Amino acid sequence: MFTGIITGVGRIAAVHALGTSPAHGKRLTITCPDHYLDDVGLGDSIALNGACMTVTTWDASKRQFCIDISAESLQKTAGLDSVGPINLEKALRANDRLGGHLVSGHVDGIGTVSHFAQVGESWELRVLAPKELAKYLAYKGSITINGVSLTVNRITDMADGCEASINLIPHTVENTALGVLEPDSRVNLEIDLIARYVERMLGSGAATLR
Numbered sequence: 737m738f739t740g741i742i743t744g745v746g747r748i749a750a751v752h753a754l755g756t757s758p759a760h761g762k763r764l765t766i767t768c769p770d771h772y773l774d775d776v777g778l779g780d781s782i783a784l785n786g787a788c789m790t791v792t793t794w795d796a797s798k799r800q801f802c803i804d805i806s807a808e809s810l811q812k813t814a815g816l817d818s819v820g821p822i823n824l825e826k827a828l829r830a831n832d833r834l835g836g837h838l839v840s841g842h843v844d845g846i847g848t849v850s851h852f853a854q855v856g857e858s859w860e861l862r863v864l865a866p867k868e869l870a871k872y873l874a875y876k877g878s879i880t881i882n883g884v885s886l887t888v889n890r891i892t893d894m895a896d897g898c899e900a901s902i903n904l905i906p907h908t909v910e911n912t913a914l915g916v917l918e919p920d921s922r923v924n925l926e927i928d929l930i931a932r933y934v935e936r937m938l939g940s941g942a943a944t945l946r
Contacts, residue, residue, distance in 0.1 A: 737838060737840060739833075740880050741825065741835045741836045743825050744768055744772045745911065746767055746821070746823075747767045747821050747822060748764055748766055748818065749800065751818060752764075754804065758807060761806040761809070762817065763792075764802065764805060765800055765801075766824075767800050768800070772799065773800075775826075776791060776794055776796075780826070782801070782803075782825065782826055784816060785823050785882040786823070786881070786883030786884075786924040787843050787883075788841025789805060791803060813846070814846050823882050836885025837885050837929075838929045839885065839929070843924045844869055845866050845869045847864055847865045847900075848864045848922055849861065849862070849920060849921040849922075850862045852919060857906060859903070859909055860902070861881075861886075861904055862899055862901045863881060863902070865898050865925060866897045867896055870897045871935065872928065873891055873898060874891065875890065875891055879926070879927065881923050882914060882924050884912050884914060
């Protein structure tokens with residue numbers, strides 16, 4: 737489990753294919769901030785842009801660790817197949833503060849940035865979410881975008897999904913990789929965990945559960 741509070745901005749430094757066919761995944765080498773890996777061990781979970789991955793090797797002196805990502809995961813996520821900045825969050829400890837909201841690290845879908853511009857001291861980010869996720873997004877509800885826990889300020893429903901508008905304070909832009917986004921950027925989305933269970937209880941699963 738995670739909280740959506742980014743603990744470091746790293747960089748995918750190298751991407752290596754694990755085979756020659758589309759069924760093969762890739763091995764990513766990620767460079768981290770100083771001392772980020774001091775308490776990390778083999779097999780630990782770290783979320784990369786909101787996708788939970790397993791540390792397979794690490795070298796604290798070089799500030800680098802590696803993960804293997806399957807072809808299936810590559811197809812269902814964005815931003816994990818090329819060199820560039822990336823949001824990092826270590827798995828939640830039982831005694832940690834829950835500063836954001838409960839995040840599983842399982843990407844539910846891919847959104848597309850429709851607007852990203854400064855408004856006053858803050859930034860307005862608007863993301864188009866696919867139709868299958870639209871029903872889970874609500875005014876003042878939580879959403880995870882590229883691993884960052886954010887609050888929805890406005891929802892505009894559309895025939896093929898919805899557009900969620902989010903306000904980013906300068907601290908968020910400066911301390912995450914969201915600042916590099918631009919229109920048409922693809923982003924990883926995870927819906928609120930509670931919304932998922934509410935839909936199951938009140939929606940199509942209700943008859944089965946009675």
